Amino acid sequence: MSLSMPTRRLVRGATSPTTTTLALQQPSRSLSTSPSRPWFWSKKEPSSPTNLKDAITTGTAEARKSLISKLQSRSEAPAIFEDEVAPQQQAVTEKEAAVLSGDQKSSATSGPLTASQKAAQPKTFTRLGGSLVKEALSRSVDPDPQARVRWERKIAIRQVKNGTDAYSLEPRLARIARTERSLHSKSPWLPTSVKKLVHLARQIQGKNVEDALVQMKFSKKKMAAEVTTQLKMARDLAIAERGMGLGQGQEGKMEIQRKDGKWMTVGDRSKMYVAEAWVNKGPVRAKNPDYRARGRMFLKESPSTSLSVVLKEHKTLVREHQEREHRRKKQGPWVHLPDRPITAQRAHYSW
Structure with missing residues (x-):
């Protein structure tokens, strides 16, 4: 089907150069109905902060003075406790002014001060x-x-x-x-087992530090040397850190009974003793093969154990003895048939 239309009508309907130019000048509109820039984009962006160096070097003298005063002040905004600090600052300023005025008056009346007078003044x-x-x-x-x-x-x-x-x-x-003073010391992991080290811990428990060192010195056990080293380190730490064993408890000799029932004489109450000693099982150091019969193999584990000691002074022994005596006296005398009310009465035998 052909279109029958005069040629001049087609030329008249074509776009004119002016229309084309106006169409090109109009901004293109997106297909979205929302505005291209939201409402909050229209706000002015904050100006970039002024460089501090430029403000000091190129600014005016008043601007530099105000900037230096702000930097020297403790806070640019009002302080939280301004109502409390302001009266104190005012009192300090008045007192300093009074001191300065008093110094000026004294210097004006009495003339120059000597070196001894200047040193004596506050x-x-x-x-x-x-x-x-x-x-x-x-x-x-x-x-x-x-x-x-x-x-x-x-x-x-x-x-x-x-x-x-x-x-x-x-x-x-x-x-x-x-x-009362005390010190808890724990040794590093020692290459031994719990069953071997626990006997040495029980041997030094409850003894004075000097007696425990003597016991470890003549012991045939291999770990006795390690126990001796740990005891000496704990003793030195107790003296240096806690001030134990310095002979500050000279209050006369006293006979006391220990918890195990033994009696002892206490002269210097600052003398140290091993109050507690125990062992702790540590990690496995190594695993070695153990070849057995019929081609079997097992693993031998090398254990590790640590020794912990608590050193205290004889003052603690005296206090424990006094507490036990106080409890014993508070109980009263022992009675074979105490006066108690009779309960659970029956008219027949219980069997």
């Missing part, structure tokens, strides 16, 4: 210009007074709750930890 400023006034120093020592008050309140509540306050009863364990 120093109010350091060599670098810092203030030595008590209120000024308190700002450095106590910069956050409210936090300090909260911490003191928490500690006071904890003391009252645990019974460690001066007006309450101190717990027994807290009193023992405060008045």
Whole structure:
């Protein structure tokens, strides 16, 4: 089917150059109905921060002074405790001014001071210009007074709750930890088994450190040398760290009975003894083959064991003896037939 239309009508319907130019000048619109830039894009972007070096070098004198004052101040925004610190700062400033004025008056009236007079006067400023006034120093020592008050309140509540306050009863364990010294020492893993090392631990348990060292010196066991080394290290740590065994407990001789029933004389209560000694099973050091009959093979494990000791002073033995005596006296005399109410009465025999 052919289209019958005059040629001049086709030419008239064609796009004119002006229309083409206007169409090219109009911006292209996307198919989406949403705007190309959301509403929050229209806001102005924040300007980039000014370079500090440029502000100091190229800025005006007033701008440089204001910038330096801001940098020298403790905080650019108002401080949290400004209402508490401001009166203290004002009092410090007034006191420093009074001190300075007093120094000036004294120097004007009495003339130049001698070296001895200058040394006798209290120093109010350091060599670098810092203030030595008590209120000024308190700002450095106590910069956050409210936090300090909260911490003191928490500690006071904890003391009252645990019974460690001066007006309450101190717990027994807290009193023992405060008045008596002790040291816990653990050796590294030793190349031996638990069954072999436990005999040496039982041999030194309950003895004085000197007696335990003598026992290990004449022992035929291979690990006795290692036990001697660990005892000496624990003794030296107790003396250096805890101040034990320095002869500060000279209170006269006293006869006490130990827990095992043996009696002993205590002269120097700061003398050390092995209160506890035990062994701990460690990891396997190696596994070696053990060839048996009929072509069988097993693995031999090389064990490792550590020795732990607790050193205490004879003051602990005295305290334990006194506690046992107090409990024994509190029980009262032993009665063969105590006066108890008769219960479970029956009219017939129980068998």
